[in-house]
């Protein structure tokens with residue numbers, strides 16, 4: 001471990017040990033540290049305690065210990081380092097956790113030591129809690145700016161380095177951790193290659209890289225020399241054991257899923273075995289494991305929707321038509337002109353009639369081998385057998401919709417700015433609506449997202465996304481130039497004299513932009 005401690009923290013730890021020696025204790029306890037923290041009233045910890053009304057004299061008397069120990073005339077002879085009690089070690093582990101949570105430089109100050117004490121149950125924590133100090137209100141004192149206690153010094157002697165091998169337990173911890181760290185790193189690399197070269201998704205690639213770097217940082221928290229020293233690949237009895245399922249991979253997607261599993265398993269091993277040496281470090285591996293689960297979901301969703309939407313570039317929104325006959329005619333024309341998806345968007349129909357129309361559109365789209373999306377209503381989408389449902393920012397959440405439509409259905413989400421875009425991706429959207437690009441005669445908007453947002457979407461994701469809002473034959477070129485490959489339109493087709501010709505014209509423009517849509521993902 002490579003924590004650095006402020007000089008103030010080092011002095012406090014030295015004083016804690018002295019206090020323990022002074023009372024002839026066998027180990028340093030959290031109470032020794034609390035008393036030592038207030039021995040120096042200028043320390044951040046003492047200042048914080050004073051802010052909560054706990055003066056040094058109150059601490060000493062509540063703990064029943066002497067006021068500051070006077071420095072001996074002669075320096076005390078150097079003896080063995082006094083052991084630390086389990087409670088003390090827990091407090092130290094928490095202190096480091098708090099320091100690292102706020103400061104990547106891992107500078108542990110007296111305020112972090114205090115936070116560590118608060119988190120470790122016992123008399124010291126009780127005394128501090130009695131003054132109304134809880135971890136939550138302490139945390140705001142722990143920002144990096146508050147770590148002002150002079151320059152950091154490496155603390156080699158006071159805190160013993162992590163012991164990776166527990167003699168007598170028969171477990172070679174170093175070997176386990178070394179193998180798992182390698183497995184996790186390699187698994188992530190395999191996954192990253194798929195996302196980068198098969199999905200071509202820069203946003204996901206960045207995320208996976210970030211996890212890989214955080215894994216490397218967490219592994220740094222282990223004693224690397226011991227890890228390397230304990231490596232014994234040739235002597236590993238598992239090296240030559242290979243099951244049939246490990247060897248067989250049907251396609252790159254199978255490689256992807258196998259490596260996500262492998263990574264998560266390795267992280268679990270790291271998490272479990274580091275519990276033996278540093279609870280906080282174990283927590284870091286746990287967080288990484290959850291991140292990998294999320295990444296797995298994001299990657300498989302991206303791969304799945306890219307495959308299922310493939311070359312589906314033109315979505316036509318229909319609705320608000322006077323009769324069922326008008327609707328079926330327009331849908332038939334749009335499909336004949338080349339619409340890949342029809343979205344039924346009704347705002348004023350009674351549910352029963354809406355469902356009846358939806359079922360008609362389902363039949364027409366199925367005959368044309370096109371997709372059918374229902375706007376707003378996952379329940380009706382499911383009843384009509386639609387391929388998916390489109391949700392706006394005020395509609396039911398993706399998670400609730402998923403409960404209704406099931407795991408395989410497409411769920412699209414409207415986004416109007418970058419945070420919404422990123423949020424929708426994280427929530428597991430199968431495709432995105434990006435707009436409104438221009439003002440629309442179908443729906444009023446007070447604000448337009450404009451072409452700038454289309455450019456941002458193009459930079460952010462390769463998840464299928466549809467530019468929407470006031471797009472027609474005369475302005476589609478601008479939208480394509482801004483980076484869109486797919487559009488969703490309503491009036492440009494539905495209100496055109498010939499919906500079929502209008503759809504065909506848009507389709508031709510969309511096809512003219514070189515195909516960078518991966519429909520043939522493995």
Ligand SMILES: Cc1ncc(COP(=O)(O)OP(=O)(O)O)c(N)n1
Nearest residue numbers: 375390391392393414433466468488
């Ligand atoms: C492809 C696509 N993008 C955006 C929308 C708009 O959805 P929403 O914001 O829920 O607004 P309404 O369509 O419900 O008025 C969409 N329908 N399709």
Ligand SMILES: Cc1ncsc1CCOP(=O)(O)O
Nearest residue numbers: 440442468469470489490491
């Ligand atoms: C429902 C909706 N949401 C954003 S733009 C839009 C309407 C799209 O229709 P049009 O293509 O006629 O502008």
Ligand SMILES: [Mg+2]
Nearest residue numbers: 376391392395
């Ligand atoms: Mg809606």
